[in-house]
Every structure is written in structure tokens, then in C-alpha cells.
Amino acid sequence: MRFSTLLLAFISLTCFSEIKAKIVNKNVERVLDISSQLVKTSIKISAEDTTGKPIKEYVLILNEPNLSHISIKDGSKNKVQAREANEGLQYVITFESSSAHQIILVETVSAKNIMPYPEEIKQHEIQFVKYIGLVHLYSNYETYSQKTIVKLGTTNILSHTQDKPFSVASDKLIFGPYESIKPLSKQELVIHYENQTPFMTVQKLERTIEISHWGNIAIKESIQLAHTGAKLTGSFSRYDFQKDGRSSQSAIKSYKTILPASASAVYYRDTNGNISTSNMNALNDLIDLELRPRFPLFGGWKTQYTIGYNVPSYEYLYSNGKKFQLKMHLIDHIYDNMAINKAAIKIVLPEGTDNIQLTTPYTINRQQNELVHTYLDTVGRPVISFSKINLVESHIADFTLNYTFSRVSLLQEPFLVSCFIYIIFVLTIVFLRLDFSIALHSHRE
Incomplete structure (x- = not known):
């Protein structure tokens, strides 16, 4: 009897342990x-x-x-x-x-x-x-x-x-x-x-961030924008569009882009040149930039434009000796409820940058580093390139870029300018001291 009781207890414990x-x-x-x-x-x-x-x-x-x-x-x-x-x-x-x-x-x-x-x-x-x-x-x-x-x-x-x-x-x-x-x-x-909200889709965003250790960061964005809502069929009447403000509610007439509060030298242009139909409102912590395309965008219509501005580097660039760290948004707010099919980002660093390490808030498609030559460059400036598809406002987050840079390299450009001026000065002196006059000799017959 005692053995059967122990056996029953053992079976019960075994079954209980096997309960998933x-x-x-x-x-x-x-x-x-x-x-x-x-x-x-x-x-x-x-x-x-x-x-x-x-x-x-x-x-x-x-x-x-x-x-x-x-x-x-x-x-x-x-x-x-x-x-x-x-x-x-x-x-x-x-x-x-x-x-x-x-x-x-x-x-x-x-x-x-x-x-x-x-x-x-x-x-x-x-x-x-x-x-x-x-x-x-x-x-x-x-x-x-x-x-x-x-x-x-x-x-x-x-x-x-x-x-x-x-x-x-x-x-x-x-x-x-x-x-x-x-x-x-x-x-x-x-x-x-x-749903009368404009279906605005950025088909491609090309964002370039150029770092200067002389106190400035230049940002340039080339945007290909399309209205991906219901396509417009039939003819377009500008008269009806201006007469009845309630008509064409799904058309893109204007939208707001948010820039950093310290942004300066803002420009907004397309293939035809500068677009003057914009309104910039500076607030305490941001700049509210209202952009109005040259023509309203209906379903199936597209436009392309470029926007750029400068920001002071001390707000985003931190240093400790030769070590530098850049922290900026990978993408910025283009418009409310934005959708970006593809974003290609390039970060142009000063010449002489080394030990580059990039950390992003989410996975990206990293391309191989390259060099770009601008004025007063010798070996070229390193360019970090990467891309990301299918982005929304939730992807507005900071990336971190660590690198080393010798401050002595800052003297390269002033030195090259000085050498260029010195060479011009020397050539000018030599040119002025040379006698290029033609001597005329009279001959008697």
C-alpha cells in the first residue's frame, strides 16, 4: 500500500512537471x-x-x-x-x-x-x-x-x-x-x-551634411516629391481652383518644414531658380518654414526642389583633444505624416579626418567611404554615405559619428592661400622687372 502511494505521488509529480x-x-x-x-x-x-x-x-x-x-x-x-x-x-x-x-x-x-x-x-x-x-x-x-x-x-x-x-x-x-x-x-x-489629406510621398531624399571645423555645418536636401493620392483626370482649371477654395482639397498647396532654431542663410529653389513663395517663422526652439510650390500638386503630379541652410557647429560637434563627435538628426521633419521611399545621406568631413566610426539609431545600408575634392584640398575630404528605405517621422533620430582630427590641419588652408598669394606676388614682381619693349633701329640707305 505504501509502495503504491509513493508510485502515485511520483507519477503525479512527473505529470505536473510536464505541464507546458x-x-x-x-x-x-x-x-x-x-x-x-x-x-x-x-x-x-x-x-x-x-x-x-x-x-x-x-x-x-x-x-x-x-x-x-x-x-x-x-x-x-x-x-x-x-x-x-x-x-x-x-x-x-x-x-x-x-x-x-x-x-x-x-x-x-x-x-x-x-x-x-x-x-x-x-x-x-x-x-x-x-x-x-x-x-x-x-x-x-x-x-x-x-x-x-x-x-x-x-x-x-x-x-x-x-x-x-x-x-x-x-x-x-x-x-x-x-x-x-x-x-x-x-x-x-x-x-x-x-480622406482629403494630401498623399505626399518623398520618392527620393538626398541629404548632404558638410562639416567645417571653422564653425559651420552646411546642410543641403534635394527632394523629389509626388502626390500619390487619387490621380487627376480631365483638365485642370486654375480659375476654378482659385474661385472655390473648397474644391481640390486633396491637392498639395503648401506644407510646413521644420528647421533648427539656429538655421541661417536658408534657400529654397527648384530647377527654374529661387522660389519666393515661402514664409519663415522663427520660434524659440525651431524655425517653421512654410513652403509653397510653384504650382499646386494634384494626384499623379510631381515636383523637385532643393532646400539648404547653415547651422553653427558648436551645437552638434563635440571635441576632446583630437577626438571629435558629431550628433545630428539622420533625417529632419519635411512635412506632417511624411513618407519617404528612399533617403540617401552623405556626410562630408574635413580633410585629414581619420578613425571614422558611425553609429545609427536603426539599421542602414552603408556604402563604401569615398573622397571628394573641393577648393584648397590636397588628398580630398572623406565622405560617409549610407541609405535607408521606407522612412516616416518616427525615424527622426540622432546618429553619432566619432573621428579624430588634428587641429594643426586647420592651418593647411590659410597656408595654401598664403603660398598662392606669395607666388602671385613674386610673379608680379618678376613680370614688372622684365623689359618686353621692342627696340626700333633706323637703317640708312
């Missing part, structure tokens, strides 16, 4: 903002292990195409370790604290997921768009309860998914709460609604 952790989504709250050309999602996941074991890892699946940015934090809003898996569609989240209940906060931004529908409109017509996504959070785990709020920015809704329970509150759609959602559930969410 079962993670469930106890509650999911989603906020989906599709009021602009970008899709911004905020997700709060309350995960729990039903066996009471601490959750060590959580697999997050993002079924969101064209994902531009993702931020993952815990309940204390501290970043957690997350590594990509399965070609970036899955993120494995590792928790530092041992708890059977974890809060996960996820924020994402994606571009090109809101499509104009119809694809072509006339000048006076309203721009309607269509969004296609999922009603439920696509997850490996069972979800006990979930609610989704969709922000549209308009009350003009032509149609939407009728998955009950749902409700319409002003410019929002509320889906849920839904109970007992099975893992990997794919209930499609389709919304057809009015």
Missing part, C-alpha cells in the same frame, strides 16, 4: 489611426500564462505590409528586447522580470496601405480611399477579449465591415469587444471612407 506553459492574450486593446496617408497602430496586450509559470518569451506576429516603424515596450513603458524572426514578420520578445502576467505595448507605422478608391478623380471631386486590414489581432495565442477603435478623421463613411458588435461614434468605428478569439484568426476589415 500556455500563454493566452487575456485582453487586447487596439487603436487604429487611418486619418492620414499613414496607418498608425497602438496595441496593448495583457498576456498571461494559465499555468502560473513566468512568461519568458512572447512571439508577436505583425501581419502589416509595408511596415515602416515598430516600437515595443512593457507595462512600465520601458523598451524590451525583441529580435526579428521569419523575415521580420515575427518578433520574439524577451522579458527581464519573471511574472505570469505581462503587459506589452506595441506601436507601428506603415505606409502605402491606404489606397485611393477610385484611383482617378476630377478636380472638383472628393478623394475616397479604401483600407484593408484585420478586425482581430493576428496572434499565435488565444485571445479572451479584444476591442478595436478605428480613427478615420471623417464622418463620411461609404462602407465598412459589419462584424458585430460594432458601433459608429462621430469619426470613429468601434469593433468589439469580441470574446474567445481563436489563434491565427483572420477576419478581414475593409473600410471605404473620405
Whole structure:
């Protein structure tokens, strides 16, 4: 009898030890903002292990195409370790604290997921768009309860998914709460609604940062801008455009670019020359620059322009002996809810720079260093080049560039100028002392 009791206890302990952790989504709250050309999602996941074991890892699946940015934090809003898996569609989240209940906060931004529908409109017509996504959070785990709020920015809704329970509150759609959602559930969410915000896309940004140790940093941006909303069909009437301000609301008439507060010598030009239709407003911590293209941009129309300015180097460049560190934004604010297809950044350093080390806030495509020759250069200036695709405002962050530079090299340019002036002076003296007159001799016949 005693032996059977011990055997039963051993079997029970063995079975208990073999009980696997079962993670469930106890509650999911989603906020989906599709009021602009970008899709911004905020997700709060309350995960729990039903066996009471601490959750060590959580697999997050993002079924969101064209994902531009993702931020993952815990309940204390501290970043957690997350590594990509399965070609970036899955993120494995590792928790530092041992708890059977974890809060996960996820924020994402994606571009090109809101499509104009119809694809072509006339000048006076309203721009309607269509969004296609999922009603439920696509997850490996069972979800006990979930609610989704969709922000549209308009009350003009032509149609939407009728998955009950749902409700319409002003410019929002509320889906849920839904109970007992099975893992990997794919209930499609389709919304057809009015969206008059300009669909501005920077097809290519070429940003050049030129460093001078004489106290100045010159920044130049060449921007190829396109309206990627509903294409304009039919003729364009400037008379109707100026007569009725409500017409052509989706056209790009002007937009605001933010520059550093210390920016000076600002210029704004296109292939035809300077563009005078701009308004610069200097505030305490920034410069609000309103840009107005030469002509309004309708769907399918494009423009190209260059903007540049100078900033003092002491605000971004730090030194300790021969060691220097540059900290600046990798990209800057071009317009609200911006979307950049590709950005190519070049950093031009002074001649004689060595031991260059670049640190970026996110992964980039680094190109090989090169040399560029400008005035008074001998061996050339080092140029750091890299690129990044699919950028949004969340990518506005500082890069760090460390390098060494001898201050004696600053004397190179004044020395070359002095030598050039000295040579000219010597040549002038020699030229003045030479006699180039032609002697005339008379001959008697």
C-alpha cells in the first residue's frame, strides 16, 4: 500500500512537471489611426500564462505590409528586447522580470496601405480611399477579449465591415469587444471612407551634411516629391481652383518644414531658380518654414526642389583633444505624416579626418567611404554615405559619428592661400622687372 502511494505521488509529480506553459492574450486593446496617408497602430496586450509559470518569451506576429516603424515596450513603458524572426514578420520578445502576467505595448507605422478608391478623380471631386486590414489581432495565442477603435478623421463613411458588435461614434468605428478569439484568426476589415489629406510621398531624399571645423555645418536636401493620392483626370482649371477654395482639397498647396532654431542663410529653389513663395517663422526652439510650390500638386503630379541652410557647429560637434563627435538628426521633419521611399545621406568631413566610426539609431545600408575634392584640398575630404528605405517621422533620430582630427590641419588652408598669394606676388614682381619693349633701329640707305 505504501509502495503504491509513493508510485502515485511520483507519477503525479512527473505529470505536473510536464505541464507546458500556455500563454493566452487575456485582453487586447487596439487603436487604429487611418486619418492620414499613414496607418498608425497602438496595441496593448495583457498576456498571461494559465499555468502560473513566468512568461519568458512572447512571439508577436505583425501581419502589416509595408511596415515602416515598430516600437515595443512593457507595462512600465520601458523598451524590451525583441529580435526579428521569419523575415521580420515575427518578433520574439524577451522579458527581464519573471511574472505570469505581462503587459506589452506595441506601436507601428506603415505606409502605402491606404489606397485611393477610385484611383482617378476630377478636380472638383472628393478623394475616397479604401483600407484593408484585420478586425482581430493576428496572434499565435488565444485571445479572451479584444476591442478595436478605428480613427478615420471623417464622418463620411461609404462602407465598412459589419462584424458585430460594432458601433459608429462621430469619426470613429468601434469593433468589439469580441470574446474567445481563436489563434491565427483572420477576419478581414475593409473600410471605404473620405480622406482629403494630401498623399505626399518623398520618392527620393538626398541629404548632404558638410562639416567645417571653422564653425559651420552646411546642410543641403534635394527632394523629389509626388502626390500619390487619387490621380487627376480631365483638365485642370486654375480659375476654378482659385474661385472655390473648397474644391481640390486633396491637392498639395503648401506644407510646413521644420528647421533648427539656429538655421541661417536658408534657400529654397527648384530647377527654374529661387522660389519666393515661402514664409519663415522663427520660434524659440525651431524655425517653421512654410513652403509653397510653384504650382499646386494634384494626384499623379510631381515636383523637385532643393532646400539648404547653415547651422553653427558648436551645437552638434563635440571635441576632446583630437577626438571629435558629431550628433545630428539622420533625417529632419519635411512635412506632417511624411513618407519617404528612399533617403540617401552623405556626410562630408574635413580633410585629414581619420578613425571614422558611425553609429545609427536603426539599421542602414552603408556604402563604401569615398573622397571628394573641393577648393584648397590636397588628398580630398572623406565622405560617409549610407541609405535607408521606407522612412516616416518616427525615424527622426540622432546618429553619432566619432573621428579624430588634428587641429594643426586647420592651418593647411590659410597656408595654401598664403603660398598662392606669395607666388602671385613674386610673379608680379618678376613680370614688372622684365623689359618686353621692342627696340626700333633706323637703317640708312
